[in-house]
Amino acid sequence: MFNELIRKVGNKKNSAQEIASFNRKKFRFSDWFAEKVIKAVAFLSIAVVVLIFIFVFREAFPIFKMNKADVVGTEVLVQESYGGADNENSTIKTIDNQVDNSNIKHASSGKPSSTLLSNSWMPVSDNPRYGMWPLFLGTFKVTLIALLFAAPISILAAIYTSMFAKPRIREIIKPVIELLAGFPSVVIGFFALMVLATVFQNIFGYASRLNGFVGGIAMGLAAIPIIYTLTEDALTAVPKTFTEASLGLGASRRQTAFYVVLPAAVPGIFAAVVLGVGRIFGETMIALMATGNAAMISMNPFDSVRTLSATIGAEMAEVVFGDTHYNVLFLIGSLLFIFTFALNALAEFYFKNLVIRRYQSKK
């Protein structure tokens, strides 16, 4: 503290050393102890992240082990499951026309964990298949829809707030839009389920009331405050001198905003969008309530979709502890975690460095 203080007041080396030596003489246990305790507690947040890593992955890990076990001790198991699988295939063919050939091929291989990359997600059946493609596709589709809706509108709104709005109006707009961040996602999900779904169905006239489009728009609502706030921060962080120089040269506020401030803030805006993607990607309650939750492979935005996080939310409560299905859900969780972790690291290190370098080089 003393050292820091002196550094701030001025670089008087002698007095700094004097005080440092003065400091060293008096050892106080309470001070030493307090610092150690505070440091240890602060360390906890790192520990929590590491623990999340370990425990989510630990529960997902048996899947990979199971594959090997199946390969080694197959004979009897495979024999048994072949019979069962064949029976089931015929029933599937007659009852469920939607299951295509590739699924049946996978089903007859008999190893549930080997179906991870197949096209059908049917975890609760006599011959469970854990094909994650429909989930990936669904998540991608919803995220894209949400982003196409939320990103432009939030960025434009942020531009208005930081560039065009009068200071008094800005003081009102900012907290009002940030209110949206205070809406619990279950409330947004409820709104989508009750109102948006009906309104959109009346407008577009599609078949299933709950689908990827409704879910995407609703998730976009959840992402708007994040993208808006971070973009606004990025725009405000652009040095005032840039704006003043541009305006002084006779450019209009619009030209200044779009040709000077916006380009300078691009890395920050990218970071905002990236974090928005993270939010949409991991959103569970809205996905559960508004997307219809049918795992199918389709590029139609108006079809029902099932996202990765909604799958965990919907199925985890019913699985048996330690079952393959349980492990697969944790595997999905691990993927979600890795993905958001990577997005956050990207926003934090890559884009932030870009911002810093940009301003420093131009100063």
Added chain:
Amino acid sequence: MNRNVKDIVVEGITGVSVLVIIFIIVTILAVTIVGGWPNLNLTFLSEFPKDGMTKGGIFPAIVGTAVMTIIMAVAAVPFGVITAIYLAEYASEKSILAKTIRFAVKTLAVVPSIIFGLFGLGFFIGFVGKNMDGLLNGGALKWGQPNILWASFTMALLTLPVVIVSVEEAIRTIPREMREASLALGATKWQTIRSVVLPGSVSGILTGTILAVSRGAGEVAPILFTGAAYFLSDLPHSLSDQFMSLGYHIYIMSTQSSDVDATLPIQFATTLVLLLLTFSLNAVAVILRYRIRKRAK
């Protein structure tokens, strides 16, 4: 196009975006209020659900949410405050530990809430709870299953970053001169923190707690499989009981209930209660934070 016309059009488009967002916010509020207000009365707030959840009130859900957020705050706030003190008072900006802690806090803030649910299931229930049962109850199942304690702890991890950020912001607005004065009077660093920094950041701690409670009351995904229950005929009596929560109630009533239309009034009224709760908490936090920021200037 004329430059002036272009200016007006572009400014107009950005302005319309703001209006669209505000319109959406107002619509959500209006729909919830119009749908929920007629059913919001004292009996609704103070009764148990009746007739297979189609009638009656949401009293157990309100109590469950309240108890859960209180335990959560008790767990999260001390840790959050101490971490914030470390970041603001002890750590130098360049130290690797401080940078790592900052990154960890940011990671906690962006990890999807459902992952916290998985972690709660895998760590608190599957690891801590199971081992507690083995040690304390001789293997009988008590802690190794979803309950209000594990749900609250899971939620505490989720809201930890909220507390840390608010408190650190408040600590940083305390003028340096006050610390210097304290140190010059002979106080040690810890004494300075205890008697100058902490009292000065009370409003920040309050803001952080309120925001955390508001967040915790609204989140559903982390408690889906760590303790929330569909229907309980009794309030939770011990930490190893399950509980009902407002958010979970809305989710389950609007998607899993056997007769969704019959329970519509209950769904809207519950949503209104939850929204009023989180909204008023957020409003208080916004005002407090505004006052902190004013002090900074």
